[in-house]
Amino acid sequence: MRFTSADFMQVRKSVLAICVSIGIGMIAVYSSNRFAEQAGQNQRDAQRLLNEAQNKLATARMDRENMSVYSDEYGALEKNKIIGEEQRLDWLEGLEKLRHQKLVIDFHYNIAPQKDYAAPPAIDRGNFNIRYSGMKLQFDLLHEVQLLNFFDALRSQIKGRYQLESCTLQRVNADMGVHPHIKAECSGGWITLQNRNKPQ
Numbered sequence: 001m002r003f004t005s006a007d008f009m010q011v012r013k014s015v016l017a018i019c020v021s022i023g024i025g026m027i028a029v030y031s032s033n034r035f036a037e038q039a040g041q042n043q044r045d046a047q048r049l050l051n052e053a054q055n056k057l058a059t060a061r062m063d064r065e066n067m068s069v070y071s072d073e074y075g076a077l078e079k080n081k082i083i084g085e086e087q088r089l090d091w092l093e094g095l096e097k098l099r100h101q102k103l104v105i106d107f108h109y110n111i112a113p114q115k116d117y118a119a120p121p122a123i124d125r126g127n128f129n130i131r132y133s134g135m136k137l138q139f140d141l142l143h144e145v146q147l148l149n150f151f152d153a154l155r156s157q158i159k160g161r162y163q164l165e166s167c168t169l170q171r172v173n174a175d176m177g178v179h180p181h182i183k184a185e186c187s188g189g190w191i192t193l194q195n196r197n198k199p200q
């Protein structure tokens with residue numbers, strides 16, 4: 001059987017309809033593929049945003065818990081006058097109260113002017129300036145335990161943070177009785193944290 005141009009004229013509408021149908025089908029397949037790709041991308045974007053939101057929420061919850069802990073610690077440091085301005089007057093009054101308790105035979109002290117604290121090795125200071133007021137103490141003692149009792153009382157009765165660095169003890173000849181048998185010299189300093197972010 002031969003297919004002639006006369007035959008084509010009779011089936012051309014059908015061929016044209018098939019071609020249009022194929023074209024529409026190809027456009028539909030292409031569009032559906034693009035739609036599926038876009039839907040997949042939208043789903044991935046939505047999942048990423050959800051993950052980010054969940055991470056931010058978890059971080060915010062952790063920050064809130066940390067703030068509660070740090071707020072309590074910060075408040076305790078403020079209450080104990082470790083954070084804030086130098087408490088020189090309080091230290092002097094506290095030392096004089098210790099003198100009246102007769103924990104040692106006698107003692108003398110000297111508090112140097114406050115200065116920036118340079119820790120060896122260097123430490124991360126965060127939002128704080130670390131200030132240091134050096135204090136040297138000279139003691140007349142009957143025995144070594146008096147020195148330990150004095151520093152226990154200093155830490156428990158005077159607000160602030162005294163960091164003891166060194167003590168030298170020297171035995172002296174003395175008769176029995178209430179006379180010094182040991183002379184001691186100790187050095188250290190009062191540490192104060194000043195919050196750089198606190199409004200003046």
